[in-house]
Amino acid sequence: MEDSVVVGIDIGTTKVCTLVARIEGDRSLRILGVGIEPAQGIRKGTIVDLGAASQSISRSVEKAQRTSGLEITSALVSLAGSHVSSVNSRGVVGISGRIIDQEDVYRALESAQAVAIPHNREIIHVIQRGFIVDGQDGIRTPVGMHGYRLEVEAHIITAAAATVENLRQCVQTAGVEVSQFVLNPLASAEVVLTETERQMGVIVCDIGGGTTDLAVYIDGDVWHTMVLAIGGNHVTSDIAHGLRMPVSQAEDIKKQYGYAIERDIDPTENFSTRGFGDESPHAVRRADLVHIIEARIEEIFLMVLQEIKRSGYDGLLPAGMVLTGGVSNLPGIRNLASQVLQLPVRVARPDNLVGLVDQLHSPAFSTSIGLLRWALLMNETAVPYHSHRKGGAIEWNSLKSFLRRLLP
Numbered sequence: 001m002e003d004s005v006v007v008g009i010d011i012g013t014t015k016v017c018t019l020v021a022r023i024e025g026d027r028s029l030r031i032l033g034v035g036i037e038p039a040q041g042i043r044k045g046t047i048v049d050l051g052a053a054s055q056s057i058s059r060s061v062e063k064a065q066r067t068s069g070l071e072i073t074s075a076l077v078s079l080a081g082s083h084v085s086s087v088n089s090r091g092v093v094g095i096s097g098r099i100i101d102q103e104d105v106y107r108a109l110e111s112a113q114a115v116a117i118p119h120n121r122e123i124i125h126v127i128q129r130g131f132i133v134d135g136q137d138g139i140r141t142p143v144g145m146h147g148y149r150l151e152v153e154a155h156i157i158t159a160a161a162a163t164v165e166n167l168r169q170c171v172q173t174a175g176v177e178v179s180q181f182v183l184n185p186l187a188s189a190e191v192v193l194t195e196t197e198r199q200m201g202v203i204v205c206d207i208g209g210g211t212t213d214l215a216v217y218i219d220g221d222v223w224h225t226m227v228l229a230i231g232g233n234h235v236t237s238d239i240a241h242g243l244r245m246p247v248s249q250a251e252d253i254k255k256q257y258g259y260a261i262e263r264d265i266d267p268t269e270n271f272s273t274r275g276f277g278d279e280s281p282h283a284v285r286r287a288d289l290v291h292i293i294e295a296r297i298e299e300i301f302l303m304v305l306q307e308i309k310r311s312g313y314d315g316l317l318p319a320g321m322v323l324t325g326g327v328s329n330l331p332g333i334r335n336l337a338s339q340v341l342q343l344p345v346r347v348a349r350p351d352n353l354v355g356l357v358d359q360l361h362s363p364a365f366s367t368s369i370g371l372l373r374w375a376l377l378m379n380e381t382a383v384p385y386h387s388h389r390k391g392g393a394i395e396w397n398s399l400k401s402f403l404r405r406l407l408p
Helices: 050-068 102-112 161-173 184-192 195-200 232-242 247-257 286-311 333-341 363-380 396-406
Strands: 004-011 015-023 029-038 074-079 085-094 121-133 136-139 149-160 177-183 202-207 212-218 221-228 270-273 282-285 321-324 345-347
Touching: 004 050, 004 161, 004 363, 015 050, 015 363, 029 050, 029 363, 050 161, 074 161, 074 184, 074 363, 085 102, 085 221, 102 121, 102 149, 121 161, 121 177, 121 221, 149 161, 149 221, 161 177, 177 184, 177 363, 184 202, 184 212, 184 221, 184 321, 184 363, 195 202, 202 286, 212 286, 221 286, 232 247, 232 286, 247 270, 247 286, 270 286, 282 286, 286 333, 321 333, 321 363, 333 345
Parallel strands: 004 074, 074 177, 202 321, 321 345
Antiparallel strands: 004 015, 015 029, 085 149, 121 136, 121 149, 202 212, 212 221, 270 282
């Protein structure tokens, strides 16, 4: 394969991370440029201050351009926020007894998009879940089969059109065109899931600063996605209120002394801090800090459990949960998640990275690396990037889940 460059911009609530990578001959990614910048003007994954958000993105892109020595003109961009929703749909096309080709698959997926979507929403992804040929279901790859009627079960992810347009405008202000938006948990899944987990049934849970992003994979495909507007910033806010201190100080204390389960902490252990109105530092019991953290983290996992049950797939997840995102760095969080969800849980981070990767070996960068992996798959299948707009042609990139199965 000819070497080519891919770019991903992960726009989160706490940070903006721009990565530039070259696809090398052995299908590996070499990170050439990294631009990490604190996010401003973004709350719970949504733009609340256009100017501040644009500046954060611009600074991140400039850093990545400087370290890579390359100009960035287009990129895949992550998407999250409570405005994201999903629906399962079915598309049907006639084949008239001939051999099914790739064009028929595209027509079936386009037919599945013909669902009643409100005018203020935009389709982000259309992902196949399985095919039915002449009534025979469970077909993974229908191309090459004979048939008269082809049906596809598709998972359609939509987002608020105005919110998506605001995000696109912020990225364009930085001089970069959005080649495609990719939902956070789908990008993270490209990095943290094994093929066995995808087949058996697993949920990806990416807990960031402002949102908790979920994706259920069964039989190798996405069956359900959801974004909850709660994350690590809520934990920090609770600490700031409970211990009466500035948010920046609460964040530092969370990282230094935080833990997820109060009963595992020595009740005599203390640390010193200075809150509002204190002239000198005073001792705080670590158990009091962990009590605050545990309550909020437990609430997040209870909301995740509620969402899993609401989806109806709670009995189809033998591989349990794969936890990633910045909050999964919290010591003890895996045990708490397993306790609340009654499922196997593991914490995952990007691995097998080459290039400028010193800062990237953390669950906080799973989405950032995932965007590059997504771009790699698109490059291999020679599918042109196509930014989906309402009423336009089918978004070929959204067929990634199907196209992956066509790879050698």
